[in-house]
Amino acid sequence: MSAVGELAQIVSRRDKRGPREKHPDNKVGLAFMTPWLLGLLGITILPMIASLVLSFTDYSMLAAPEWVGLENFQRMLGDTRLHNSLIVTFVYVIVGVPLQLAAALLLAVVLNHGMRGLSFYRSVFYLPSLLGGSVAISILWRQMFGASGLVNQLLGALGFENLPGWVSTPDTALWTIILLHVWTFGSPMIIFLAGLRQIPQMYYEAASVDGASKVAQFFRITIPLLTPIIFFNLVLQVINAFQTFTQAFVVSGGTGGPSDSTMFYTLYLYLKGFGQFDMGYASAMAWLLLVIVAIFTAINFFVSKFWVHYDD
Amino acid sequence: MTDLARPAAPVDENPAGTAADVSAPRTPVAPRSHGARTVRAVLKHTVMIAASLAMIYPLLWMVVSSLRPNDEIFRNPSLFPLSFDFDNYVRGWSAQSFEFSHYLMNSTLLVVGCVIGNLFACTLTAYAFARLRFWGRNIAFAMMLMTLMLPIHVVIVPQYIMFSQTGWVNTMLPLILPKFLATDAFFVFLMVQFIRGIPRELDEAARIDGCGHFRIFFRIILPLMTPALATTTIFTFMWTWNDFFGSLIYLTTPDNFTVPLALKSFLDGQGTSDWGAMFAMSIVSLIPLFLVFLFGQRFLVKGFATTGIK
Numbered sequence: 001m002s003a004v005g006e007l008a009q010i011v012s013r014r015d016k017r018g019p020r021e022k023h024p025d026n027k028v029g030l031a032f033m034t035p036w037l038l039g040l041l042g043i044t045i046l047p048m049i050a051s052l053v054l055s056f057t058d059y060s061m062l063a064a065p066e067w068v069g070l071e072n073f074q075r076m077l078g079d080t081r082l083h084n085s086l087i088v089t090f091v092y093v094i095v096g097v098p099l100q101l102a103a104a105l106l107l108a109v110v111l112n113h114g115m116r117g118l119s120f121y122r123s124v125f126y127l128p129s130l131l132g133g134s135v136a137i138s139i140l141w142r143q144m145f146g147a148s149g150l151v152n153q154l155l156g157a158l159g160f161e162n163l164p165g166w167v168s169t170p171d172t173a174l175w176t177i178i179l180l181h182v183w184t185f186g187s188p189m190i191i192f193l194a195g196l197r198q199i200p201q202m203y204y205e206a207a208s209v210d211g212a213s214k215v216a217q218f219f220r221i222t223i224p225l226l227t228p229i230i231f232f233n234l235v236l237q238v239i240n241a242f243q244t245f246t247q248a249f250v251v252s253g254g255t256g257g258p259s260d261s262t263m264f265y266t267l268y269l270y271l272k273g274f275g276q277f278d279m280g281y282a283s284a285m286a287w288l289l290l291v292i293v294a295i296f297t298a299i300n301f302f303v304s305k306f307w308v309h310y311d312d
Numbered sequence: 313m314t315d316l317a318r319p320a321a322p323v324d325e326n327p328a329g330t331a332a333d334v335s336a337p338r339t340p341v342a343p344r345s346h347g348a349r350t351v352r353a354v355l356k357h358t359v360m361i362a363a364s365l366a367m368i369y370p371l372l373w374m375v376v377s378s379l380r381p382n383d384e385i386f387r388n389p390s391l392f393p394l395s396f397d398f399d400n401y402v403r404g405w406s407a408q409s410f411e412f413s414h415y416l417m418n419s420t421l422l423v424v425g426c427v428i429g430n431l432f433a434c435t436l437t438a439y440a441f442a443r444l445r446f447w448g449r450n451i452a453f454a455m456m457l458m459t460l461m462l463p464i465h466v467v468i469v470p471q472y473i474m475f476s477q478t479g480w481v482n483t484m485l486p487l488i489l490p491k492f493l494a495t496d497a498f499f500v501f502l503m504v505q506f507i508r509g510i511p512r513e514l515d516e517a518a519r520i521d522g523c524g525h526f527r528i529f530f531r532i533i534l535p536l537m538t539p540a541l542a543t544t545t546i547f548t549f550m551w552t553w554n555d556f557f558g559s560l561i562y563l564t565t566p567d568n569f570t571v572p573l574a575l576k577s578f579l580d581g582q583g584t585s586d587w588g589a590m591f592a593m594s595i596v597s598l599i600p601l602f603l604v605f606l607f608g609q610r611f612l613v614k615g616f617a618t619t620g621i622k
Contacts (some may be wrong), residue, residue: 003457003501006453006457007454007457007458010450010453010454010457011454022445023445023446023447024445025444025445025446025525026446026447028444028446028524028525028526029440029444029445029446029447029449032436032439032525032529033436033439033440033446033452035432035433035436035437035492035493035494036433036436036437036440036452036456036493036500038493039433039490039493039494039495040455040456042493043471043490043493043495044459044462044495045465046469046470047466047469047470047471047474048466048468048470049476050470050473051469051470054469054470055571059448060474061341061476076475105489107363110356115356115357115360116353116357117357117360121360121363121364122613123605123609124364124365124367124368125367126605126609126612126613127368127371127605128368128371130419130526130550130605130612131371131554131598131602132599133554133556134553134554134556134572134597134598134601135554135556135571135572135575135576135594135597136575136594136595136597136598137594139575139579139591140370140371140374140591140594142579143372143385143506143587143591148386149386150370150389153386153387153388153389154389156389157389173341177487183367190613205535229501235461236461239461239463242463243463243464243465245556245557246554246556246557246572249556249560249576250556250568250576250579253579253580254576254580263374265612266465269465270557270560270561273469273472274472274560274561276562277335279469279473282469283469283470285431285465286463286465286466286467286468286469287466289463289466289477290463290464290466293461293463297461299374309460
């Protein structure tokens with residue numbers, strides 16, 4: 001069962017108390033859990049509380065934090081660069097994630113249909129997803145989609161001329177980063193492949209006997225039985241996509257340009273917090289991000305009731 | 313619920329074949345005339361080879377270009393003719409205030425620290441979640457799963473303030489210490505799944521022989537967990553090696569730069585004037601990842617397939 005599935009189960013089981021559990025291992029449990037507990041407190045919970053408190057202050061690390069109430073949040077309401085960064089990030093998430101998952105699912109289904117050289121193809125498709133988050137690949141992307149980069153050279157060979165630099169044109173810069181995201185479809189593909197292998201062969205045999213076509217089998221058997229995995233991939237890819245940083249930073253040279261067209265939310269947060277040391281504002285932004293991610297995840301979980309089939 | 317994450321029997325008679333269960337073709341090809349089948353197969357492979365080539369063409373081109381003179385990078389989109397001019401590598405290696413080996417060493421140190429931390433802390437935590445019955449376990453487990461989904465940005469500002477007060481900014485401690493506190497929930501979950509697949513009879517037999525939990529953990533569970541430990545090591549290596557955000561925040565002077573930061577400052581310093589050297593050092597930075605991919609692929613595939621996050 002996946003992490004998302006288990007969490008869903010724990011949360012939904014909350015009210016139904018079974019027979020009272022016994023706790024014979026309290027002491028030794030504490031010993032084993034000490035590192036994690038310290039981490040949860042010191043690295044996660046206390047900083048979360050601190051950042052919530054800081055979001056109501058003006059703090060530059062030079063002087064003590066000064067309580068300003070809701071001022072940071074009011075500033076956020078009027079901050080057009082922030083609104084723009086939200087739009088950029090939403091476009092990236094809403095376009096990039098489904099495209100990436102669709103590519104992953106398509107290739108997984110094709111590869112699952114027993115073909116020779118499967119492990120070769122799988123490796124080739126998987127490799128980019130391991131390298132895609134690195135600075136090196138972002139550097140490559142910046143060259144490829146530059147005015148005289150690889151892409152324009154190839155297009156030039158096909159007869160297209162006077163092409164713009166894709167990363168230096170506000171209308172296209174974001175799309176190069178979305179393409180980079182889609183290019184890394186290998187890791188969800190691997191998960192889909194594993195999921196496809198879990199579907200019992202007899203379902204297909206029974207459907208064949210009943211005269212169901214391949215297409216019908218795909219939509220009536222494969223897709224429904226794969227929905228828990230699609231859901232799981234969707235939840236985590238959305239959460240990850242909201243936190244995209246490296247690609248936007250490197251491709252735009254740390255500016256989010258041209259004209260803020262690649263100003264991802266996390267990049268703007270970084271520039272506010274660690275460029276201008278406006279720590280209070282950055283904290284407020286971080287909490288807005290948390291709320292947005294939580295809302296998206298909640299929507300995902302809620303909507304999942306209507307399309308995800310659990311077979312138990 | 314699809315039991316995707318349950319690992320195979322921990323004592324694998326065929327350890328080299330762990331990934332094979334994913335790779336073996338299974339859907340039988342429907343009976344069709346021999347000729348039509350061949351045509352279909354050829355067509356399919358043509359499409360797949362074209363797709364594969366499109367996927368890795370940028371990588372191949374970067375490798376080839378890093379071995380070409382600078383001006384050719386902006387003129388030759390083809391992989392041929394191959395040239396073997398290592399000048400870019402020589403220039404890139406010593407283009408910054410430290411030789412590139414210095415940054416490679418820094419990254420290696422960071423990786424080693426993070427791997428040790430994760431192996432130490434995540435195994436302990438996973439054992440407790442999988443085998444011990446203690447008060448609040450379910451709530452703790454749910455919280456652990458939730459931290460998996462927590463954006464790092466929510467905690468980074470206070471963490472930075474905290475570590476700057478302890479004087480650890482511009483050291484690797486802020487990047488390594490959290491690993492010793494099992495903050496990488498992904499690996500805890502992966503290991504919990506793995507331990508759940510180990511037969512409890514083994515623990516119980518040891519218990520009857522008078523073993524306590526620490527001895528069961530060290531003598532029985534840990535040795536059986538090696539595939540999960542390998543997966544953890546490889547993922548930690550790859551993510552730490554690639555991690556840019558953490559380094560960018562905490563490491564401020566070039567003597568402490570890791571490889572991603574060195575590449576970034578190279579890019580800042582050179583602007584877009586020396587792509588050849590930049591490509592060369594990018595390739596150098598990708599080589600360790602590629603080697604791990606080559607030799608550790610079955611653990612990577614297994615890790616993704618069983619826990620499937622990220």
